[in-house]
Amino acid sequence: xxxxxxxxxxxxxxxxxxxxxxxxxxxxxxxxxxxxxxxxxxxxxxxxxxxxxxxxxxxxxxxxxxxxxxxxxxxxxxxxxxxxxxxxxxxxxxxxxxxxxxxxxxxxxxxxxxxxxxxxxxxxxxxxxxxxxxxxxxxxxxxxxxxxxxxxxxxxxxxxxxxxxxxxxxxxxxxxxxxxxxxxxxxxxxxxxxxxxxxxxxxxxxxxxxxxxxxxxxxxxxxxxxxxxxxxxxxxxxxxxxxxxxxxxxxxxxxxxxxxxxxxxxxxxxxxxxxxxxxxxxxxxxxxxxxxxxxxxxxxxxxxxxxxxxxxxxxxxxxxxxxxxxxxxxxxxxxxxxxxxxxxxxxxxxxxxxxxxxxxxxxxxxxxxxxxxxxxxxxxxxxxxxxxxxxxxxxxxxxxxxxxxxxxxxxxxxxxxxxxxxxxxxxxxxxxxxxxxxxxxxxxxxxxxxxxxxxxxxxxxxxxxxxxxxxxxxxxxxxxx
Numbered sequence: 296x297x298x299x300x301x302x303x304x305x306x307x308x309x310x311x312x313x314x315x316x317x318x319x320x321x322x323x324x325x326x327x328x329x330x331x332x333x334x335x336x337x338x339x340x341x342x343x344x345x346x347x348x349x350x351x352x353x354x355x356x357x358x359x360x361x362x363x364x365x366x367x368x369x370x371x372x373x374x375x376x377x378x379x380x381x382x383x384x385x386x387x388x389x390x391x392x393x394x395x396x397x398x399x400x401x402x403x404x405x406x407x408x409x410x411x412x413x414x415x416x417x418x419x420x421x422x423x424x425x426x427x428x429x430x431x432x433x434x435x436x437x438x439x440x441x442x443x444x445x446x447x448x449x450x451x452x453x454x455x456x457x458x459x460x461x462x463x464x465x466x467x468x469x470x471x472x473x474x475x476x477x478x479x480x481x482x483x484x485x486x487x488x489x490x491x492x493x494x495x496x497x498x499x500x501x502x503x504x505x506x507x508x509x510x511x512x513x514x515x516x517x518x519x520x521x522x523x524x525x526x527x528x529x530x531x532x533x534x535x536x537x538x539x540x541x542x543x544x545x546x547x548x549x550x551x552x553x554x555x556x557x558x559x560x561x562x563x564x565x566x567x568x569x570x571x572x573x574x575x576x577x578x579x580x581x582x583x584x585x586x587x588x589x590x591x592x593x594x595x596x597x598x599x600x601x602x603x604x605x606x607x608x609x610x611x612x613x614x615x616x617x618x619x620x621x622x623x624x625x626x627x628x629x630x631x632x633x634x635x636x637x638x639x640x641x642x643x644x645x646x647x648x649x650x651x652x653x654x655x656x657x658x659x660x661x662x663x664x665x666x667x668x669x670x671x672x673x674x675x676x677x678x679x680x681x682x683x684x685x686x687x688x689x690x691x692x693x694x695x696x697x698x699x700x701x702x703x704x705x706x707x708x709x710x711x712x713x714x715x716x717x718x719x720x721x722x723x724x725x726x727x728x729x730x731x732x733x734x735x736x737x738x739x740x741x742x743x744x745x746x747x748x749x750x751x752x753x754x755x756x757x758x759x760x761x762x763x764x765x766x767x768x769x770x771x772x773x774x775x776x
Contacts, residue, residue, distance in 0.1 A: 327487030328480050335479030339471055358454070359438055363427060365392065366440035366452045369399065373450055392452065398432065402441075402449040412451055416441055420449035429456070493521040500528050509536035556587035611654050611744060615768045618649040618683045618694040621659060625681060629666050637675030643682035649694040651765040653745045658765065661738045661749075662696060665761050668734055669700035677701030678756050686764055693747075693767035699754035713751040714739035738763075 372388050389399045401408040405421040411433035416426050419441065426441030432453040441451040496513055503511040509532055513525040563584050566572050572580055626642045633640035651658075662681070669679045682697040709719060714735050735751075738761075742749040747765040754760035 328483035331483030335475035370442035700758040702758035
Protein backbone atom coordinates (compact mmCIF):
# COMPACT_ATOMS: atom_id res chain seq x y z
CA UNK A 296 0.00 0.00 0.00
CA UNK A 297 1.46 3.36 -0.90
CA UNK A 298 2.46 5.54 1.98
CA UNK A 299 -0.03 8.33 2.66
CA UNK A 300 1.51 11.77 2.89
CA UNK A 301 1.07 13.38 6.24
CA UNK A 302 0.17 17.03 6.67
CA UNK A 303 2.70 18.93 8.70
CA UNK A 304 1.29 20.69 11.70
CA UNK A 305 2.04 24.41 11.98
CA UNK A 306 5.05 25.09 14.14
CA UNK A 307 4.56 27.97 16.50
CA UNK A 308 7.82 29.83 16.82
CA UNK A 309 9.00 32.03 19.63
CA UNK A 310 6.94 34.96 18.43
CA UNK A 311 5.89 37.89 20.52
CA UNK A 312 3.67 37.02 23.44
CA UNK A 313 0.14 38.35 23.64
CA UNK A 314 0.05 41.92 24.92
CA UNK A 315 -1.30 42.34 28.45
CA UNK A 316 -4.79 43.66 28.82
CA UNK A 317 -4.71 47.38 29.23
CA UNK A 318 -6.48 49.41 31.83
CA UNK A 319 -9.81 50.98 30.95
CA UNK A 320 -8.23 54.45 30.78
CA UNK A 321 -6.04 53.25 27.90
CA UNK A 322 -8.83 51.63 25.87
CA UNK A 323 -10.55 53.01 22.79
CA UNK A 324 -13.82 53.21 24.73
CA UNK A 325 -12.35 55.46 27.42
CA UNK A 326 -10.68 57.69 24.87
CA UNK A 327 -13.83 58.01 22.80
CA UNK A 328 -15.82 58.95 25.92
CA UNK A 329 -13.21 61.55 26.87
CA UNK A 330 -13.17 63.00 23.37
CA UNK A 331 -16.94 63.27 23.13
CA UNK A 332 -17.14 64.81 26.62
CA UNK A 333 -14.47 67.31 25.63
CA UNK A 334 -16.39 68.12 22.45
CA UNK A 335 -19.59 68.58 24.46
CA UNK A 336 -17.77 70.82 26.96
CA UNK A 337 -16.26 72.93 24.22
CA UNK A 338 -19.62 73.18 22.49
CA UNK A 339 -21.30 74.39 25.68
CA UNK A 340 -18.54 76.92 26.37
CA UNK A 341 -18.57 78.25 22.81
CA UNK A 342 -22.35 78.49 22.94
CA UNK A 343 -22.07 80.33 26.25
CA UNK A 344 -19.54 82.79 24.83
CA UNK A 345 -21.96 83.62 22.03
CA UNK A 346 -25.27 83.30 23.83
CA UNK A 347 -24.50 84.85 27.24
CA UNK A 348 -23.83 88.40 25.97
CA UNK A 349 -26.96 88.18 23.83
CA UNK A 350 -28.99 86.88 26.76
CA UNK A 351 -27.59 89.58 29.06
CA UNK A 352 -28.34 92.33 26.60
CA UNK A 353 -31.83 90.93 26.10
CA UNK A 354 -32.44 90.76 29.85
CA UNK A 355 -31.18 94.30 30.36
CA UNK A 356 -33.35 95.51 27.51
CA UNK A 357 -36.38 93.87 29.08
CA UNK A 358 -35.53 95.41 32.45
CA UNK A 359 -35.09 98.80 30.80
CA UNK A 360 -38.43 98.46 29.02
CA UNK A 361 -40.16 97.39 32.25
CA UNK A 362 -38.63 100.35 34.11
CA UNK A 363 -39.70 102.68 31.27
CA UNK A 364 -43.28 101.40 31.56
CA UNK A 365 -43.23 101.99 35.30
CA UNK A 366 -41.81 105.49 34.73
CA UNK A 367 -44.64 106.29 32.31
CA UNK A 368 -47.18 105.01 34.82
CA UNK A 369 -45.67 107.12 37.60
CA UNK A 370 -45.68 110.20 35.36
CA UNK A 371 -49.35 109.65 34.48
CA UNK A 372 -50.32 109.25 38.12
CA UNK A 373 -48.38 112.33 39.22
CA UNK A 374 -49.51 114.39 36.24
CA UNK A 375 -53.21 114.44 37.27
CA UNK A 376 -52.35 116.09 40.54
CA UNK A 377 -49.99 118.87 41.34
CA UNK A 378 -46.74 117.56 42.65
CA UNK A 379 -47.01 119.66 45.80
CA UNK A 380 -50.45 118.22 46.48
CA UNK A 381 -49.96 114.58 45.46
CA UNK A 382 -52.60 112.41 47.02
CA UNK A 383 -52.57 109.02 48.57
CA UNK A 384 -52.47 107.32 45.12
CA UNK A 385 -49.15 108.91 44.32
CA UNK A 386 -47.69 108.08 47.72
CA UNK A 387 -48.88 104.49 47.43
CA UNK A 388 -47.28 104.15 43.98
CA UNK A 389 -43.97 105.49 45.23
CA UNK A 390 -43.99 103.03 48.18
CA UNK A 391 -44.72 100.11 45.80
CA UNK A 392 -41.87 101.09 43.53
CA UNK A 393 -39.44 101.37 46.42
CA UNK A 394 -40.51 97.92 47.63
CA UNK A 395 -39.33 96.65 44.22
CA UNK A 396 -35.91 98.25 44.92
CA UNK A 397 -36.69 101.05 42.50
CA UNK A 398 -35.68 104.46 43.84
CA UNK A 399 -38.07 107.30 42.94
CA UNK A 400 -36.80 110.86 42.55
CA UNK A 401 -39.22 113.76 42.21
CA UNK A 402 -37.90 116.85 40.47
CA UNK A 403 -39.45 120.16 41.52
CA UNK A 404 -38.36 123.51 40.18
CA UNK A 405 -35.13 122.02 38.83
CA UNK A 406 -34.21 120.28 42.09
CA UNK A 407 -34.43 116.60 43.10
CA UNK A 408 -36.31 115.86 46.32
CA UNK A 409 -33.31 113.89 47.70
CA UNK A 410 -29.64 113.41 46.88
CA UNK A 411 -28.06 110.77 44.67
CA UNK A 412 -29.37 111.65 41.25
CA UNK A 413 -26.72 112.97 38.80
CA UNK A 414 -27.10 116.74 38.12
CA UNK A 415 -27.15 116.13 34.35
CA UNK A 416 -30.25 113.96 34.72
CA UNK A 417 -31.97 116.56 36.90
CA UNK A 418 -31.20 119.36 34.43
CA UNK A 419 -32.41 117.28 31.49
CA UNK A 420 -35.73 116.43 33.17
CA UNK A 421 -36.19 120.01 34.38
CA UNK A 422 -35.67 121.18 30.81
CA UNK A 423 -38.63 119.03 29.72
CA UNK A 424 -36.73 116.14 28.14
CA UNK A 425 -37.02 112.46 29.03
CA UNK A 426 -34.02 110.35 30.17
CA UNK A 427 -33.37 106.66 29.48
CA UNK A 428 -30.19 104.61 29.96
CA UNK A 429 -27.56 103.67 32.56
CA UNK A 430 -26.17 106.19 34.99
CA UNK A 431 -24.29 106.33 38.28
CA UNK A 432 -26.90 106.91 40.96
CA UNK A 433 -25.63 107.24 44.52
CA UNK A 434 -22.28 105.81 43.42
CA UNK A 435 -23.81 102.66 41.94
CA UNK A 436 -24.53 101.82 38.32
CA UNK A 437 -28.29 101.79 37.74
CA UNK A 438 -30.94 101.75 35.06
CA UNK A 439 -32.48 105.21 34.88
CA UNK A 440 -35.80 106.26 33.34
CA UNK A 441 -36.89 109.89 33.70
CA UNK A 442 -40.10 111.52 32.52
CA UNK A 443 -40.65 115.28 32.37
CA UNK A 444 -43.83 116.86 33.79
CA UNK A 445 -45.29 120.28 33.05
CA UNK A 446 -43.78 123.25 34.82
CA UNK A 447 -40.19 121.98 34.96
CA UNK A 448 -41.12 119.09 37.22
CA UNK A 449 -40.52 115.40 36.62
CA UNK A 450 -40.14 111.90 38.01
CA UNK A 451 -37.01 109.71 37.73
CA UNK A 452 -36.88 105.96 38.48
CA UNK A 453 -33.55 104.25 39.18
CA UNK A 454 -32.89 100.53 39.74
CA UNK A 455 -29.40 99.29 40.63
CA UNK A 456 -27.83 96.71 38.31
CA UNK A 457 -25.33 95.18 40.77
CA UNK A 458 -27.37 91.95 40.76
CA UNK A 459 -27.92 92.11 37.00
CA UNK A 460 -28.55 89.30 34.57
CA UNK A 461 -24.89 88.24 34.20
CA UNK A 462 -24.91 86.16 37.37
CA UNK A 463 -28.30 84.66 36.60
CA UNK A 464 -27.28 83.67 33.08
CA UNK A 465 -23.96 82.20 34.22
CA UNK A 466 -25.65 80.25 37.00
CA UNK A 467 -28.12 78.88 34.48
CA UNK A 468 -25.25 77.34 32.46
CA UNK A 469 -24.64 74.54 34.95
CA UNK A 470 -27.64 72.53 33.87
CA UNK A 471 -26.87 72.52 30.09
CA UNK A 472 -23.20 71.90 30.88
CA UNK A 473 -23.98 68.81 32.92
CA UNK A 474 -26.52 67.68 30.33
CA UNK A 475 -23.91 68.12 27.55
CA UNK A 476 -21.31 66.14 29.48
CA UNK A 477 -23.79 63.36 30.18
CA UNK A 478 -24.85 63.25 26.52
CA UNK A 479 -21.19 63.24 25.47
CA UNK A 480 -20.42 60.32 27.79
CA UNK A 481 -23.38 58.30 26.50
CA UNK A 482 -22.60 59.12 22.86
CA UNK A 483 -18.90 58.37 23.39
CA UNK A 484 -19.68 55.02 24.98
CA UNK A 485 -22.01 54.06 22.14
CA UNK A 486 -19.57 55.28 19.49
CA UNK A 487 -16.61 53.52 21.11
CA UNK A 488 -18.46 50.23 21.30
CA UNK A 489 -19.49 50.59 17.66
CA UNK A 490 -15.91 51.36 16.59
CA UNK A 491 -14.21 48.83 18.85
CA UNK A 492 -16.41 45.87 17.90
CA UNK A 493 -14.98 45.35 14.36
CA UNK A 494 -11.47 46.00 15.71
CA UNK A 495 -11.91 43.31 18.36
CA UNK A 496 -13.34 40.98 15.72
CA UNK A 497 -10.34 41.63 13.46
CA UNK A 498 -7.91 41.11 16.36
CA UNK A 499 -9.56 37.79 17.21
CA UNK A 500 -9.37 36.71 13.58
CA UNK A 501 -5.69 37.72 13.40
CA UNK A 502 -4.96 35.71 16.55
CA UNK A 503 -6.67 32.67 15.02
CA UNK A 504 -4.65 33.15 11.83
CA UNK A 505 -1.49 33.28 13.91
CA UNK A 506 -2.52 30.04 15.60
CA UNK A 507 -2.85 28.34 12.21
CA UNK A 508 -6.60 28.56 11.56
CA UNK A 509 -6.81 29.46 7.88
CA UNK A 510 -10.59 28.99 7.67
CA UNK A 511 -11.33 32.09 9.73
CA UNK A 512 -13.20 34.89 7.96
CA UNK A 513 -14.27 38.33 9.15
CA UNK A 514 -17.84 39.49 8.36
CA UNK A 515 -17.93 42.40 5.92
CA UNK A 516 -20.05 45.24 7.26
CA UNK A 517 -20.19 49.04 6.93
CA UNK A 518 -18.66 51.57 7.19
CA UNK A 519 -16.26 51.39 4.26
CA UNK A 520 -13.13 51.44 6.43
CA UNK A 521 -14.33 48.43 8.43
CA UNK A 522 -15.30 46.65 5.22
CA UNK A 523 -11.83 47.33 3.80
CA UNK A 524 -10.25 45.84 6.94
CA UNK A 525 -12.46 42.76 6.66
CA UNK A 526 -11.63 42.32 2.97
CA UNK A 527 -7.90 42.66 3.74
CA UNK A 528 -7.99 40.05 6.53
CA UNK A 529 -10.10 37.66 4.48
CA UNK A 530 -7.71 38.09 1.54
CA UNK A 531 -4.76 37.47 3.84
CA UNK A 532 -6.34 34.29 5.18
CA UNK A 533 -7.06 33.03 1.66
CA UNK A 534 -3.54 33.90 0.49
CA UNK A 535 -1.99 32.14 3.48
CA UNK A 536 -4.12 29.05 2.87
CA UNK A 537 -3.13 29.00 -0.82
CA UNK A 538 0.53 29.62 -0.04
CA UNK A 539 0.69 26.92 2.61
CA UNK A 540 -1.09 24.48 0.33
CA UNK A 541 1.44 25.11 -2.43
CA UNK A 542 4.25 24.87 0.08
CA UNK A 543 3.02 21.47 1.25
CA UNK A 544 2.73 20.27 -2.34
CA UNK A 545 6.19 21.64 -3.06
CA UNK A 546 7.72 19.93 -0.03
CA UNK A 547 6.05 16.65 -0.96
CA UNK A 548 7.39 16.86 -4.51
CA UNK A 549 10.88 17.86 -3.34
CA UNK A 550 10.92 15.04 -0.80
CA UNK A 551 10.00 12.64 -3.60
CA UNK A 552 12.80 14.02 -5.78
CA UNK A 553 15.28 13.68 -2.91
CA UNK A 554 14.14 10.16 -2.12
CA UNK A 555 14.63 8.90 -5.70
CA UNK A 556 18.42 9.44 -6.00
CA UNK A 557 18.95 8.57 -2.36
CA UNK A 558 17.16 5.26 -2.86
CA UNK A 559 19.30 4.45 -5.90
CA UNK A 560 22.53 5.43 -4.15
CA UNK A 561 21.62 3.43 -1.06
CA UNK A 562 20.65 0.36 -3.09
CA UNK A 563 23.87 0.32 -5.08
CA UNK A 564 25.91 1.02 -1.95
CA UNK A 565 24.32 -1.95 -0.18
CA UNK A 566 24.95 -4.13 -3.23
CA UNK A 567 28.62 -3.10 -3.29
CA UNK A 568 28.93 -3.70 0.44
CA UNK A 569 27.37 -7.16 0.17
CA UNK A 570 29.58 -8.06 -2.81
CA UNK A 571 26.67 -9.05 -5.04
CA UNK A 572 27.89 -6.91 -7.95
CA UNK A 573 30.32 -8.55 -10.34
CA UNK A 574 33.74 -6.92 -10.69
CA UNK A 575 33.18 -6.04 -14.33
CA UNK A 576 29.89 -4.24 -13.38
CA UNK A 577 31.50 -2.05 -10.71
CA UNK A 578 32.45 0.81 -13.12
CA UNK A 579 28.89 1.01 -14.46
CA UNK A 580 27.54 0.97 -10.92
CA UNK A 581 29.92 3.77 -9.98
CA UNK A 582 28.76 5.85 -12.94
CA UNK A 583 25.14 5.33 -11.91
CA UNK A 584 25.88 6.36 -8.32
CA UNK A 585 27.80 9.39 -9.61
CA UNK A 586 24.92 10.45 -11.85
CA UNK A 587 22.40 10.11 -9.04
CA UNK A 588 24.65 12.02 -6.64
CA UNK A 589 25.05 14.79 -9.24
CA UNK A 590 21.26 14.92 -9.57
CA UNK A 591 20.99 15.17 -5.81
CA UNK A 592 23.68 17.86 -5.71
CA UNK A 593 21.86 19.93 -8.32
CA UNK A 594 18.60 19.67 -6.39
CA UNK A 595 20.23 20.72 -3.11
CA UNK A 596 22.07 23.55 -4.87
CA UNK A 597 18.80 24.82 -6.38
CA UNK A 598 17.14 24.73 -2.96
CA UNK A 599 20.03 26.67 -1.40
CA UNK A 600 20.00 29.21 -4.23
CA UNK A 601 16.26 29.77 -3.82
CA UNK A 602 16.69 30.20 -0.07
CA UNK A 603 19.47 32.76 -0.56
CA UNK A 604 17.83 34.56 -3.48
CA UNK A 605 15.82 37.01 -1.37
CA UNK A 606 18.67 37.73 1.04
CA UNK A 607 20.20 41.20 1.00
CA UNK A 608 23.73 39.78 0.70
CA UNK A 609 23.00 37.66 -2.40
CA UNK A 610 26.13 38.17 -4.52
CA UNK A 611 25.62 40.09 -7.78
CA UNK A 612 28.29 41.65 -9.98
CA UNK A 613 26.43 43.56 -12.71
CA UNK A 614 28.28 45.16 -15.57
CA UNK A 615 28.13 45.74 -19.34
CA UNK A 616 27.39 42.51 -21.22
CA UNK A 617 27.16 41.80 -24.97
CA UNK A 618 24.22 39.41 -25.31
CA UNK A 619 25.31 38.40 -28.84
CA UNK A 620 28.63 37.17 -27.49
CA UNK A 621 26.88 35.46 -24.56
CA UNK A 622 24.69 33.53 -27.04
CA UNK A 623 27.76 32.49 -29.04
CA UNK A 624 29.48 31.20 -25.89
CA UNK A 625 26.37 29.24 -24.90
CA UNK A 626 26.12 27.78 -28.41
CA UNK A 627 29.57 26.18 -28.11
CA UNK A 628 28.36 24.25 -25.07
CA UNK A 629 24.83 23.35 -26.06
CA UNK A 630 25.28 22.51 -29.72
CA UNK A 631 27.12 19.27 -28.90
CA UNK A 632 24.77 18.40 -26.01
CA UNK A 633 21.71 18.79 -28.22
CA UNK A 634 23.31 16.93 -31.13
CA UNK A 635 24.06 14.00 -28.82
CA UNK A 636 20.33 13.38 -28.36
CA UNK A 637 19.28 14.24 -31.90
CA UNK A 638 17.99 17.74 -31.19
CA UNK A 639 18.98 20.56 -33.58
CA UNK A 640 20.23 23.69 -31.79
CA UNK A 641 19.91 27.10 -33.45
CA UNK A 642 21.10 30.58 -32.49
CA UNK A 643 19.30 33.68 -33.76
CA UNK A 644 21.33 36.81 -33.09
CA UNK A 645 22.12 40.03 -34.99
CA UNK A 646 25.58 40.68 -36.31
CA UNK A 647 25.91 43.83 -34.18
CA UNK A 648 26.40 43.66 -30.40
CA UNK A 649 23.30 43.77 -28.16
CA UNK A 650 24.40 45.62 -25.02
CA UNK A 651 22.80 45.04 -21.61
CA UNK A 652 23.72 45.71 -18.01
CA UNK A 653 23.63 42.53 -15.95
CA UNK A 654 25.70 39.94 -14.11
CA UNK A 655 27.21 37.74 -16.86
CA UNK A 656 27.55 34.70 -14.60
CA UNK A 657 23.99 34.91 -13.30
CA UNK A 658 22.38 35.52 -16.69
CA UNK A 659 24.35 32.60 -18.12
CA UNK A 660 22.97 30.51 -15.23
CA UNK A 661 19.45 31.56 -16.28
CA UNK A 662 20.09 30.72 -19.94
CA UNK A 663 21.59 27.33 -19.09
CA UNK A 664 18.64 26.52 -16.84
CA UNK A 665 16.10 27.37 -19.55
CA UNK A 666 18.02 25.36 -22.14
CA UNK A 667 18.25 22.45 -19.71
CA UNK A 668 14.46 22.46 -19.30
CA UNK A 669 13.94 22.66 -23.07
CA UNK A 670 16.35 19.82 -23.82
CA UNK A 671 14.65 17.63 -21.24
CA UNK A 672 11.20 17.75 -22.89
CA UNK A 673 11.81 18.12 -26.65
CA UNK A 674 11.65 14.94 -28.70
CA UNK A 675 14.45 14.07 -31.14
CA UNK A 676 14.25 16.18 -34.26
CA UNK A 677 12.41 19.09 -32.59
CA UNK A 678 14.47 22.30 -32.42
CA UNK A 679 15.81 24.30 -29.49
CA UNK A 680 16.40 27.98 -30.29
CA UNK A 681 18.44 30.58 -28.44
CA UNK A 682 17.55 34.06 -29.75
CA UNK A 683 18.93 37.50 -28.91
CA UNK A 684 17.54 40.87 -30.00
CA UNK A 685 17.66 44.50 -28.88
CA UNK A 686 14.80 45.64 -26.64
CA UNK A 687 14.43 48.85 -28.65
CA UNK A 688 15.97 51.11 -31.26
CA UNK A 689 18.01 52.89 -28.59
CA UNK A 690 21.16 50.92 -27.65
CA UNK A 691 20.53 51.94 -24.03
CA UNK A 692 17.14 50.17 -24.02
CA UNK A 693 18.71 46.82 -23.14
CA UNK A 694 18.21 43.45 -24.74
CA UNK A 695 16.01 40.37 -24.84
CA UNK A 696 17.14 36.73 -24.63
CA UNK A 697 14.68 34.07 -25.77
CA UNK A 698 14.74 30.29 -25.37
CA UNK A 699 12.21 28.48 -27.57
CA UNK A 700 11.64 24.81 -28.23
CA UNK A 701 9.52 22.45 -30.29
CA UNK A 702 8.42 20.36 -27.34
CA UNK A 703 4.93 19.76 -25.95
CA UNK A 704 4.70 23.34 -24.66
CA UNK A 705 2.29 24.69 -22.05
CA UNK A 706 -1.38 25.45 -21.82
CA UNK A 707 -2.63 28.91 -20.94
CA UNK A 708 -3.27 27.69 -17.39
CA UNK A 709 0.33 26.45 -17.21
CA UNK A 710 1.66 29.85 -18.23
CA UNK A 711 -0.13 31.49 -15.28
CA UNK A 712 1.83 29.36 -12.76
CA UNK A 713 4.97 28.65 -14.77
CA UNK A 714 7.31 30.40 -12.34
CA UNK A 715 5.80 29.09 -9.10
CA UNK A 716 7.91 26.57 -7.27
CA UNK A 717 6.91 23.03 -8.11
CA UNK A 718 3.64 23.97 -9.87
CA UNK A 719 4.46 22.43 -13.28
CA UNK A 720 6.37 19.61 -11.62
CA UNK A 721 3.22 18.63 -9.73
CA UNK A 722 1.10 18.77 -12.88
CA UNK A 723 3.34 16.78 -15.22
CA UNK A 724 5.12 14.33 -12.92
CA UNK A 725 4.58 10.93 -14.49
CA UNK A 726 3.30 12.50 -17.74
CA UNK A 727 6.54 13.86 -19.20
CA UNK A 728 10.12 14.28 -18.13
CA UNK A 729 10.31 16.82 -15.32
CA UNK A 730 13.10 18.26 -13.25
CA UNK A 731 13.15 19.27 -9.64
CA UNK A 732 10.42 21.85 -10.09
CA UNK A 733 12.77 24.62 -9.00
CA UNK A 734 14.48 25.68 -12.23
CA UNK A 735 11.90 28.15 -13.51
CA UNK A 736 11.32 29.64 -10.03
CA UNK A 737 15.08 30.08 -9.63
CA UNK A 738 15.37 31.67 -13.10
CA UNK A 739 12.51 34.10 -12.36
CA UNK A 740 14.08 35.07 -9.03
CA UNK A 741 17.48 35.66 -10.60
CA UNK A 742 16.00 37.81 -13.37
CA UNK A 743 14.12 39.92 -10.85
CA UNK A 744 17.27 40.45 -8.79
CA UNK A 745 19.06 41.52 -11.97
CA UNK A 746 16.45 44.19 -12.59
CA UNK A 747 14.84 42.47 -15.56
CA UNK A 748 11.64 40.58 -16.25
CA UNK A 749 10.86 37.11 -17.56
CA UNK A 750 7.73 35.94 -19.37
CA UNK A 751 6.48 32.61 -20.65
CA UNK A 752 4.49 32.01 -23.82
CA UNK A 753 3.93 29.84 -26.86
CA UNK A 754 6.78 29.39 -29.34
CA UNK A 755 6.34 29.43 -33.12
CA UNK A 756 8.23 26.12 -33.11
CA UNK A 757 5.25 24.59 -31.32
CA UNK A 758 6.57 24.39 -27.78
CA UNK A 759 7.28 26.84 -24.97
CA UNK A 760 9.00 30.21 -25.25
CA UNK A 761 10.71 32.11 -22.42
CA UNK A 762 11.73 35.73 -22.93
CA UNK A 763 14.14 37.49 -20.55
CA UNK A 764 14.30 41.26 -20.87
CA UNK A 765 17.40 42.86 -19.34
CA UNK A 766 18.04 46.55 -18.57
CA UNK A 767 20.37 48.66 -20.66
CA UNK A 768 23.81 49.97 -19.77
CA UNK A 769 23.38 53.18 -17.71
CA UNK A 770 26.68 54.46 -19.13
CA UNK A 771 25.17 54.36 -22.63
CA UNK A 772 22.16 56.27 -21.33
CA UNK A 773 24.38 59.05 -19.93
CA UNK A 774 26.50 59.30 -23.08
CA UNK A 775 23.50 59.36 -25.42
CA UNK A 776 21.96 62.13 -23.29
